[in-house]
Amino acid sequence: MQARSGGARFGRVLTAMVSPFAADGSLDLDGAGVLARWLVEHGSEGLVIAGTTGESPTLTHGEQIDLVAAVADAVDVPVIAGAGSNDTVAAVELTQRCSEAGAAGILTVTPYYNRPSQAGLVHHFGAVAGATDLPVILYDIPTRSGRKIDTDTILRLADEVDNIVAVKDAAGNLPETARLIAAAPDGFEVYSGEDALTLALLALGAVGTISVASHWCGPETAALMDAFFDGDVAGAAAINRRLIPSYDFESGDLNPNPVPTKAMLKVLGLPGGDCRPPMGPEPDGLADRARQVLVGLGRG
Numbered sequence: 314m315q316a317r318s319g320g321a322r323f324g325r326v327l328t329a330m331v332s333p334f335a336a337d338g339s340l341d342l343d344g345a346g347v348l349a350r351w352l353v354e355h356g357s358e359g360l361v362i363a364g365t366t367g368e369s370p371t372l373t374h375g376e377q378i379d380l381v382a383a384v385a386d387a388v389d390v391p392v393i394a395g396a397g398s399n400d401t402v403a404a405v406e407l408t409q410r411c412s413e414a415g416a417a418g419i420l421t422v423t424p425y426y427n428r429p430s431q432a433g434l435v436h437h438f439g440a441v442a443g444a445t446d447l448p449v450i451l452y453d454i455p456t457r458s459g460r461k462i463d464t465d466t467i468l469r470l471a472d473e474v475d476n477i478v479a480v481k482d483a484a485g486n487l488p489e490t491a492r493l494i495a496a497a498p499d500g501f502e503v504y505s506g507e508d509a510l511t512l513a514l515l516a517l518g519a520v521g522t523i524s525v526a527s528h529w530c531g532p533e534t535a536a537l538m539d540a541f542f543d544g545d546v547a548g549a550a551a552i553n554r555r556l557i558p559s560y561d562f563e564s565g566d567l568n569p570n571p572v573p574t575k576a577m578l579k580v581l582g583l584p585g586g587d588c589r590p591p592m593g594p595e596p597d598g599l600a601d602r603a604r605q606v607l608v609g610l611g612r613g
Contacts (some may be wrong), residue, residue, distance in 0.1 A: 317364060321393045322448065322502055322552045323418060325360025325521035325538040327530060329366040331571050331578065332380060334586035340376050343559050344584025346387035351583060353388050356520075356531025360384060361420055363395035365457060366525050366571045371589040374407050378414045384414030397452065401437045404525035405444040410447040419449045420481060420523075423458035431466045442474045449476050454483040454506060461486075464493045471501045481506040481523050487513060494518040509560040515541050525570055526559040529603075532609060555610065562606050568596050577603040 330352065332590070333344035349360055363369045363377045377589050378572055379397070381499040385392045394411035398404040410461065421441045424458050429437065436592070442449045461484055472475045482490055483506030489537050494517055506521040507509040514522075515538075527534045533552055540548035562577075564570035573593055578585030578600040587593055 317331050320474040322522040323521075324607070325542070326356050326531065326534050327361055327391075327393065327504065327521065327523045328352050328357040328361035329361045329364045329523050329525055329532065331528070331574055331585050332363065332367040332376075332388050333584040334589060336586065338587075338589060339433065340372070340380065341584055341586060342383040344586075345380055345383050348578070348584045350383045350388045352528065352531060353390055355589055356533075356535035357390065357527060359391040359393060359397060359417075360388065361393045361523050362416075364420055364422075364452070364523075365395075365454065366505055366574065367395060367591055368571065368592065369395050369397070371592075372409065372428060374403075378410050380413040381416050382412050385417075391436035393450065395420045395422070395452075396441075397424075398415060399424035402407040404437070405600050406442050408441050408444045414449050416447060417443065418447050419445055420452050422452040422454065423460050423462055424461075424560055428460045431463050433459070434462055438470055438477065438535075439474055442470075443475050445476070447476065448478040449474075450479040450481055450504070452481045452483070452506070453475060454481075456483070456485075467493055468496055471498055471584075476600060479504060480501065482492050482514065482519070483553060484508050485510065487517065490514060491517045508556070508563065512537070512541070512549060515549075516546075523562045525574060526556065528574050529581065529607065530556055530559050533610065557607050558606050568599055572596075573599060573603070576600050577606070579605070580604055 333341040333439045334339045362381050381394045394416035396407040396411045453462045464474040479502040481504050503519040509525045537549050537552040577584045580603045
């Protein structure tokens, strides 16, 4: 089941896909293809590869390129390559390589740990966008990067850099998102980067979601999108209420994303494997929680 993509550039339901690993910790490219096809069959209109959920900090650049190429070869939906770094030169090089590997777009995260100024962010994102002809999505996630991309900075980049076309909003600041959407140029898109806030962000003018929970509730997420954009806000809200246990499950202090998703994939019999250190280990009882989530969705 797929949501109708309407005017959204990459579709309304994009899954931030995990990176499957084999038992020895090596990258499972065959498994990535299997999982990618399954996600597309279950509601995903696009896939984001090697982002936070894809454990990008533990992937080599070579692995990221191989992963993008394998997934792009496996599916016929847009494949967005996570190509960020806190080193501008590295981000530029990785963006170039992902563009050559078959990506349909680039997701580039705020440089993390070194906490550049807003002027530094303008230079960084401009350099990344200048390294590719592909459309670029900014990834604003201050809880992991340590730095918010100011609304005025996003607006400046949207106005001045032709191929910066969207932002994945995981900042959790609804008033600022509303201000961004109100002032953004035509064609600039906001995607929800936090499942629990997706419905609220749609109400503000977001075009879709880059979701974690859609690994297992893709059909429900697609139905939520269809209901909302068909004008059935009450129906979308009802679906959202059913999905709250999924949102609660997908991450937490004791089991941060993507540990729960990989536990869920084991329950579903899909490729995923364990997370690479330092993520994990999987806490006791997480698989049972995954089964409870599925029961709540009517999949006993």
